[in-house]
Amino acid sequence: MESPMEASSDDEQAPSPVCRSRRAHEAAMVGPHLFVFGGYCLLGDHEHDFEFQRNAVYAFDTVRKAWHLHRAETESRSPPPACTGASTIAVGRVIYSFGGLEVVLSSYYSRQFSNSVFALNVDTMTWRRCEDRGGRRIAGRDKCAVCLIDAGRVLMFGGWSARIDADVLEAGAQWVPDSNDVVGWNNESYVFDTESETWSSLDASGPRPSPRAAHSLVKIDASRIVLFGGREREQRLNDIHILNLDAMCWSGKIVQPADPTILWPSPRSLHTMNSVSYGPHVGCVLLGGMGVDGNCCDDFAWHLNLNEMEWTKIPWCSDEFKRTWHKTCTFSSGPGYFEFYVFGGSPDNIWKPHSEDLGGPAFTSFGVKSLYLSAMEAACKYEDRIRSDLKFLPLKIKQEFGIRLSGFKMQDHRTN
Known part of the structure; x- marks a missing residue:
């Protein structure tokens, strides 16, 4: 079967209009192609005038600088429901989508937390629901964070969910309710095996990070995963936790030093982090996020050098990178050179009526470009x-x- 990425320009995969701006969507990079789906788009002046998008999958060709629209099929009669706030990661040429708030009866006010895992094969453009073959009960959630542990295993941490009863809550984890005692935050840490399609608890020692949602989780190198920020109750966080994969041990909380001369990002949620290492800079890029006042953070672009535990502001990122509830993806087009793409999100307080949505993708780069x-x-x-x-x-x-x-x-x- 011909891959949609190789389809000619005069068939149904011909370049489409630019992917609509949106927020709470999903995005992943497979080779030089940025895939975007899900989330919602503002359609009018009312704060709830939007349409949910998921089955239409947009792919941005970063070489040709063109969008393509793919109507993804499904292996069953049940395509993935419309969804916001799911977490997505590419494993090879398959994009996995975890959780989210699923739309019921096509209504903003009729949504439910999902515990589903869907897989999108970008070569055949088909969706498949992954059935948990181990029978593990996982509570539905959105705004969790995922990253690769190795080639076939995905770590999922935390999220925002309905009450998780004691017989379902992972051993050693907590569920912290909001003021209404109906929904809340958790610090469950599960591993999804993409080969066996089974869930298991992360077997790690050390102090587990506190419950949170809308945080970031990124693998820096073969031995380290970094967790940063997020929200718990009314508090937004800017702490760091490092998972040592060799020792399978959490570092404990690393907080902003008392010394005011040491640079450190302000507390935030709904931000993104991506592994970007070049030259002596081994670490990740932090972009955007919602601050403690509900607005987009003014200090919106940072690089963390993990070896030195040193934060540096990125001076060349313009205001078009200042956004929240967006998605960022990277592609290495040469040794030590990273292309960095950001799509969607809002530069405003997302809970305000008439808040704006941004499209893109906006682009910047890190490292030294090859001579070729x-x-x-x-x-x-x-x-x-x-x-x-x-x-x-x-x-x-x-x-x-x-x-x-x-x-x-x-x-x-x-x-x-």
Whole structure:
């Protein structure tokens, strides 16, 4: 079966209009393609005028700089329901979607916490519900955080959920209620095996991070996973917890030092973190988030050097990166060079009527670009001057140049 990513430009996968701006959506990077689905879009002036989106899967080709719309099929008669606040991760060429708030009867006011896991194969563009073959009961939740432990296992931590009864709550975990004692936050830590499609508890020692939701969880290298921030009750957090995968041990809470000269991000939730390591900078990029006042954080772009436990503000990120309830993805197009994409979210207090939604993707990069890629970009920029010499290029390089040139022209057209 032909992969949708290889479909020709004159079939049903032809470039579509730009993916609509949205929030509370899902996104994942597979190779140079950014996949976006789910969440909701503002349609009018009323705060609840929006439509939920999930079965329409958009793919942004970061080389051609073009969107494609895919109508994903399903292996059963039950396609994934419309959903917000799910957590997503790519494992190979399959995107896994965990939990979320599922829409019932197509109504904003009729939603339920999901404990489902859905898998999207991006080569066949088909959805499949993963049935838990181990029979483990997991409470439904949204705004949990997921990351890879290794090639086939996904760690899920925390989330926002309805009451979790003692016979369902993971041993050693807590469920903390909100003021109405109906919904709340948890610090369950489960591992999903993508091969056996079974859940198990994370077998780790050390002090478990406190209950929270809308936090971030990212694998930095082969031996470390970092958890940062989130919300518990009315408190937004900016603590760090490190899971050592070699010792399978949590570090305990690492908090902002009392020394005011030491830089540290303000407390936040609904932010993103991505592993970005280049040169001596081994760590991750923190972007956006909702601050303690409910507005988007003014200090919205940071890099954490994990070896030195040192935060640095990223000066070149413009205000278009200032947002919350967005998604960020990275793609390494060369050793030590990362392309960084952000899509969706809002620059405003998301609970205010008439709050704005942002599209994208906005783009920046980290590290040093390879000489080959730099030469490609220069050739695209000055193509009119070197056009007569292109026939001397090797066929493979000429084909790649043609693809990159189309993307350069598309981007240049949009900026002008």
